[in-house]
Amino acid sequence: xxxxxxxxxxxxxxxxxxxxxxxxxxxxxxxxxxxxxxxxxxxxxxxxxxxxxxxxxxxxxxxxxxxxxxxxxxxxxxxxxxxxxxxxxxxxxxxxxxxxxxxxxxxxxxxxxxxxxxxxxxxxxxxxxxxxxxxxxxxxxxxxxxxxxxxxxxxxxxxxxxxxxxxxxxxxxxxxxxxxxxxxxxxxxxxxxxxxxxxxxxxxxxxxxxxxxxxxxxxxxxxxxxxxxxxxxxxxxxxxxxxxxxxxxxxxxxxxxxxxxxx
Amino acid sequence: xxxxxxxxxxxxxxxxxxxxxxxxxxxxxxxxxxxxxxxxxxxxxxxxxxxxxxxxxxxxxxxxxxxxxxxxxxxxxxxxxxxxxxxxxxxxxxxxxxxxxxxxxxxxxxxxxxxxxxxxxxxxxxxxxxxxxxxxxxxxxxxxxxxxxxxxxxxxxxxxxxxxxxxxxxxxxxxxxxxxxxxxxxxxxxxxxxxxxxxxxxxxxxxxxxxxxxxxxxxxxxxxxxxxxxxxxxxxxxxxxxxxxxxxxxxxxxxxxxxxxxxxxxxxxxxxxxxxxxxxxxxxxxxxxxxxxxxxxxxxxxxxxxxxxxxxxxxxxxxxxxxxxxxxxxxxxxxxxxxxxxxxxxxxx
Numbered sequence: 001x002x003x004x005x006x007x008x009x010x011x012x013x014x015x016x017x018x019x020x021x022x023x024x025x026x027x028x029x030x031x032x033x034x035x036x037x038x039x040x041x042x043x044x045x046x047x048x049x050x051x052x053x054x055x056x057x058x059x060x061x062x063x064x065x066x067x068x069x070x071x072x073x074x075x076x077x078x079x080x081x082x083x084x085x086x087x088x089x090x091x092x093x094x095x096x097x098x099x100x101x102x103x104x105x106x107x108x109x110x111x112x113x114x115x116x117x118x119x120x121x122x123x124x125x126x127x128x129x130x131x132x133x134x135x136x137x138x139x140x141x142x143x144x145x146x147x148x149x150x151x152x153x154x155x156x157x158x159x160x161x162x163x164x165x166x167x168x169x170x171x172x173x174x175x176x177x178x179x180x181x182x183x184x185x186x187x188x189x190x191x192x193x194x195x196x197x198x199x200x201x202x203x204x205x206x207x208x209x210x211x212x213x214x215x216x217x218x219x220x221x222x223x224x225x226x227x228x229x230x231x232x233x234x235x236x237x238x239x240x241x242x243x244x245x246x247x248x249x250x251x252x253x254x255x256x257x258x259x260x261x262x263x
Numbered sequence: 264x265x266x267x268x269x270x271x272x273x274x275x276x277x278x279x280x281x282x283x284x285x286x287x288x289x290x291x292x293x294x295x296x297x298x299x300x301x302x303x304x305x306x307x308x309x310x311x312x313x314x315x316x317x318x319x320x321x322x323x324x325x326x327x328x329x330x331x332x333x334x335x336x337x338x339x340x341x342x343x344x345x346x347x348x349x350x351x352x353x354x355x356x357x358x359x360x361x362x363x364x365x366x367x368x369x370x371x372x373x374x375x376x377x378x379x380x381x382x383x384x385x386x387x388x389x390x391x392x393x394x395x396x397x398x399x400x401x402x403x404x405x406x407x408x409x410x411x412x413x414x415x416x417x418x419x420x421x422x423x424x425x426x427x428x429x430x431x432x433x434x435x436x437x438x439x440x441x442x443x444x445x446x447x448x449x450x451x452x453x454x455x456x457x458x459x460x461x462x463x464x465x466x467x468x469x470x471x472x473x474x475x476x477x478x479x480x481x482x483x484x485x486x487x488x489x490x491x492x493x494x495x496x497x498x499x500x501x502x503x504x505x506x507x508x509x510x511x512x513x514x515x516x517x518x519x520x521x522x523x524x525x526x527x528x529x530x531x532x533x534x535x536x537x538x539x540x541x542x543x544x545x546x547x548x549x550x551x552x553x554x555x556x557x558x559x560x561x562x563x564x565x566x567x568x569x570x571x572x573x574x575x576x577x578x579x580x581x582x583x584x585x586x587x588x589x590x591x592x593x594x595x596x597x598x599x600x601x602x603x604x605x606x607x608x609x610x611x612x
Binding site for chain 2: 056058077078079082083087088090094095096097098099103106107108110111113115117120121122123127130134170171173174
């Protein structure tokens, strides 16, 4: 293992998954540094979200392994992966619709609020102390995205952009070491996207965590990612800095379509 | 101090129960309570508790249970056995009622654990299917269960009373399909009200805590809950077992209000009846469950003439509620009323 890999927060080697006869992801090898912002791009259907689902163990890999902070996640459940340090958002927003903004974030804090069921039922001192702390922490987290004043609003009545931001706040509440963002800017207008870019950088700098994001908005990807991985048909076709990726002929071919080979 | 919305609702529910208690006491002291209505008081409390318990599963946890009467009967019969076999050693009926309710809750809770362990690991409507079967199975098991007590302790048999082998001073407690006979009625309105208050405290405090939030998160979006670090099976179990135990307590309270109680009382119809309380009161709405259960238990008594048509009326009302609940125009109308009320409320603060 190289020096770079030893320091990495996440290393995958030969990672792959098959659905029936279809190989969705194959030979996926990456390493993410503890404070890196990495982009994962590729055409539609390239397997980007599948990779996120593998990393968070929503899918069990068919091959290869994932080392999270040096620990193999082979036998972990999605919940354990979260406790071990990966949090994520979803491409098709998955909020707790009937709950308020504050409650959504509080669920992210679940593992970090320390009182048991009986303290909750009998309202023991631990309940009041931890509830107060959790409430303050929730408002702090919401404040990063300027959403503290929406704490009491039901999640499904938020505008689309705010729902995306709330998902990020909820993910941050779980105190991850690696944050996976699945199309965070989808449906946002240019000024919201601009704001989001600033916030992603702010999150990385303040929380000292790694961020990996899937995004189709190339301004965002090229603007904030230090490294970019390009996948097509489940395989990595290029990896490098934004400038390298922009000039890579294979990437251009994958996005724009290559010349047809003559038989 | 500004109270949170759910704190207000909790206190409203305690208020409703206490108000009901006071009104009944006033009516009773004024001699305005008919005998038949007096006989309905404890069933009302039992059904309200059952509705609250089922609402914890259906409304908060988002799973469907079609066999809650099964848990009620487990609590009922274990409660009866405890109460009758302790009659000698604990002469105080209040303390004996307390013991019976506790043991009823314990046994029903154990039944809940046994069902929950395999079923709640699965996703989908499996709980409805399994609880439906559980309700029927427990009814049939109790139908051929014989329990007796004598100087040497409890005797149990699945054959008949003769095979219990009771000593001369022995007494048959549960007599197969006849159920428990010769039960000393020790349930009191006061005891039932206290139990209801305790149940409300447990359910409402559970729902409004970290655990309750986790349960509701799983209901709203299981995948997101897992990704947020909420263990799914554990929280589904907490909701289901708590609900089963409370149903057992309600069963003990209910059974100890009658001198005879047969297993067929707790059949599929009873399970559905409780589900009707929950649906009519509003899924996830505890205040609604209390009111629906109380009203629908009293109504047939008040409208004795129409009791034959009760099931028919239920069906019609259910259909109407479903239509109304899913009609966007009616919904937006109701939401509008809610918003207006909220605005006025905010103006008053």
